[in-house]
Amino acid sequence: MFDLDTGALAGPASQADADAHPQHAPTPHRLSGTVVWLLGRASLRGTQLTRAKLNEHGVGKWHYAVLAALTEFGAAAQAELGRRLGIDRSDMVAILNVLEGQGFVSRAPDPDDRRRNSVVLTEAGAAALTRFDRLIAEADDALLSGLSPAERQQLVGLLEHLIFPATE
Amino acid sequence: MFDLDTGALAGPASQADADAHPQHAPTPHRLSGTVVWLLGRASLRGTQLTRAKLNEHGVGKWHYAVLAALTEFGAAAQAELGRRLGIDRSDMVAILNVLEGQGFVSRAPDPDDRRRNSVVLTEAGAAALTRFDRLIAEADDALLSGLSPAERQQLVGLLEHLIFPATE
């Protein structure tokens, strides 16, 4: 039947000789062989690195994403921002509250459609984005430290292909 | 919703037909150019696919991971399982409560070290794992549907290299 290993590591109660950490047990092949698990591990590492950097500046990854979208595509309504970045309408409210509180964006009702809030990047927001860009690049670099430049490029291409299937 | 997908596949219909800037910009380059963001998107898609399948059977990804570890490496204490899988000791309790409630594992104090719970896979657990294996494979396949077999292999290799820097 299923073996009751009584310890799996060593035999009878001899753990006191912790002199050499036997490198952590390997990962089950059922996990390490699937892309979903590998992506989850890699993504977790990435978010940890990114969060560690951004948290010191009082923002998270979504705040960075919003600033980036506003810089690259100009002012937009909240719903439009959410659609573009994949942020839920409900979370967008809280994200913009923080950004507005820090003076990085301003919300003003759109005169053409007063349901909408036109979210505009401020000068302070643009300056902050410039600072954050470096942090993100550092996190990305730390995450990819084990890969050669060619491998990094390969990885980016594969992930883009995976996320945007139809785009050439 | 379409939070996870391209974000602009069908669009909200006639809303944006009168836009002054026809150039549609799916994702800010600051995001799509970084690996951390790409990994986050891909991982989210993967977890959604996986969760959708596993939820119908009343389990999550961690429950699957525990069953996989028990099958491949035999019975183990909770702390050992957590170390191997990257699950926090605190979450492991809740995960095993579910698995034990479903009869997939059993917890019994280790006679050699009575601090430990020896977690053992039951026959029902082994049978469940066999079912879950197919679901995970399906989710993985759906996630990778846009990649060729060669590209999939490439991606797996790169991710393994990224997660386990010192490949032994």
Next chain:
DNA sequence: CATATATCAGGTGCACTGAAATGA
């Protein structure tokens, strides 16, 4: 004494849902 294990009690970020109020 110190260490390890299992458990409980939280906190946080994030994905997500439902419903309300407002306006097109």
Next chain:
DNA sequence: CTCATTTCAGTGAACCTGATATAT
């Protein structure tokens, strides 16, 4: 009335920390 936008209230899985009781 129908639909879109913003906001609020709340759920749930994951990640994480601290503290406690028990055993080594």
